[in-house]
Amino acid sequence: xxxxxxxxxxxxxxxxxxxxxxxxxxxxxxxxxxxxxxxxxxxxxxxxxxxxxxxxxxxxxxxxxxxxxxxxxxxxxxxxxxxxxxxxxxxxxxxxxxxxxxxxxxxxxxxxxxxxxxxxxxxxxxxxxxxxxxxxxxxxxxxxxxxxxxxxxxxxxxxxxxxxxxxxxxxxxxxxxxxxxxxxxxxxxxxxxxxxxxxxxxxxxxxxxxxxxxxxxxxxxxxxxxxxxxxxxxxxxxxxxxxxxxxxxxxxxxxxxxxxxxxxxxxxxxxx
Ligand code: HEC
Ligand code: HEC
Numbered sequence: 001x002x003x004x005x006x007x008x009x010x011x012x013x014x015x016x017x018x019x020x021x022x023x024x025x026x027x028x029x030x031x032x033x034x035x036x037x038x039x040x041x042x043x044x045x046x047x048x049x050x051x052x053x054x055x056x057x058x059x060x061x062x063x064x065x066x067x068x069x070x071x072x073x074x075x076x077x078x079x080x081x082x083x084x085x086x087x088x089x090x091x092x093x094x095x096x097x098x099x100x101x102x103x104x105x106x107x108x109x110x111x112x113x114x115x116x117x118x119x120x121x122x123x124x125x126x127x128x129x130x131x132x133x134x135x136x137x138x139x140x141x142x143x144x145x146x147x148x149x150x151x152x153x154x155x156x157x158x159x160x161x162x163x164x165x166x167x168x169x170x171x172x173x174x175x176x177x178x179x180x181x182x183x184x185x186x187x188x189x190x191x192x193x194x195x196x197x198x199x200x201x202x203x204x205x206x207x208x209x210x211x212x213x214x215x216x217x218x219x220x221x222x223x224x225x226x227x228x229x230x231x232x233x234x235x236x237x238x239x240x241x242x243x244x245x246x247x248x249x250x251x252x253x254x255x256x257x258x259x260x261x262x263x264x265x266x267x268x269x270x271x272x
Contacts, residue, residue, distance in 0.1 A: 042112060044134040048142045056143025059136050063129060068093065072147040082125065088206055088243070090126070093147040097207070099240035100225045102159040105247035110157055114141045122224045160237055163255035166229035169263045177264025180257060184250060189214040194268040204244040212244045218268045232262040 046052050060068075069076040072093035079090050091098070100117050101109040118137050121128030129137060145152040167173050181187060189204065191197040194217035206212040220227035225235045236258055239247030251258050 042115065045138050046135045052139045053142045053146045055136075056139035056141075056146075059132065059140055060143050063132065064140070067126070072144070086211060088125065088210060088212065089208065093144050096148060096151065097241040099243055101157075101238050101241070102234055103157045103238065104160060105239045105241055108151060108155050108157045110159060111138075111141050111145075114144060120226065123222055125224070160234070161255070162230075162233065164259060166233075167259045167263065169266060173260045173263045174267045176257070177260035177262070177267075180261045181264050184248060184261070186261075189244070190217050194218050194265070206243045214245070217265050220266070220269050227266075229259065229262050229266070232265055233258050236261060 060072075065076055066078045067076045067082065067090040068074055069079065069090070073095075074090040074092040076090065082090070096108070097106075098109040098113070100122075101107065101113050103109060103113075115137055117126075118129050118140055120130075129140075132140075187198055189196075189198040189200045191201070191214075196214040196216040198214060201214050204212050204214060215223060223231070223235070225231055225240070235245070236248055237251060237255065239245050241247075
């Protein structure tokens with residue numbers, strides 16, 4: 001196993017020589033930004049009140065109901081056919097928990113997190129709704145929250161602190177990230193070569209008992225929560241609740257090291 005990992009690391013480092021000057025390795029532009037992630041129109045926000053929630057319901061009936069269901073419990077007619085018995089079902093908005101958050105594990109998502117998910121969609125499972133005007137997407141956020149009023153009322157979820165900013169994708173950073181991948185036990189699920197074939201992989205399930213294979217880290221386009229450095233930082237620290245991707249408290253106090261792990265994950269796609 002170790003040998004294979006070393007060969008993989010060797011290939012990775014070789015691959016890096018080719019991409020170091022490509023635009024992808026340019027981490028500028030995101031320096032010093034706080035979560036949540038830049039998507040335009042975060043500010044084009046209507047007031048949150050009974051009227052906007054009622055509008056949200058109407059939009060929901062057009063765009064979301066066939067998957068998330070009439071009551072928002074994830075039992076729409078299309079839900080079953082999306083992935084039969086092999087993939088996550090649409091979220092039950094009356095229960096949570098939420099996968100895609102900028103907040104600590106166990107916390108509610110920020111409104112901006114819900115807005116981002118609705119805007120971008122979830123690769124392989126849910127279309128992005130960038131075709132709806134931003135105010136309509138906000139109204140959907142308000143409507144979804146109204147389905148779990150006791151949870152969301154008065155809640156003020158806090159985003160996690162972002163330590164530092166993305167570091168350049170250099171061979172040194174990838175090597176440090178490789179070491180973190182070993183100590184943090186990422187390989188147990190994602191496998192030594194990142195293909196999602198770790199020893200724990202076959203038995204992983206989500207909270208509802210559906211099988212939930214670990215992501216194939218060599219395919220960043222399939223990442224549900226995005227594959228930009230900031231997205232990976234957020235995913236690694238906050239985890240995807242309700243599934244099997246844990247949050248990683250072990251980075252508490254030295255969060256800036258996560259940027260190296262982010263680079264190691266990004267290097268999988270290069271060395272493939
Ligand atoms: C084609 C089916 C489909 C449609 C249409 C759809 N969704 Fe989803 N949605 C899903 C699935 C499946 C998941 C769960 C994915 C997972 O857990 O990995 C999900 C999850 C979500 C989540 C939870 C994200 C999280 O953090 O856990 C939100 C919010 C959401 N959908 C909102 C919407 C809204 C609003 C609409 C309509 C504008 C919509 N969805 C339309 C299938 C769909
Ligand atoms: C206990 C098993 C397990 C461990 C340990 C684990 N993961 Fe995961 N990981 C998963 C599963 C399962 C998913 C898919 C979750 C989903 O789709 O809801 C996932 C998804 C991911 C994703 C893709 C997220 C997305 O947007 O789709 C990344 C990136 C990732 N893991 C990185 C890591 C890193 C880095 C570590 C180590 C610090 C790690 N994982 C440790 C099980 C694990």
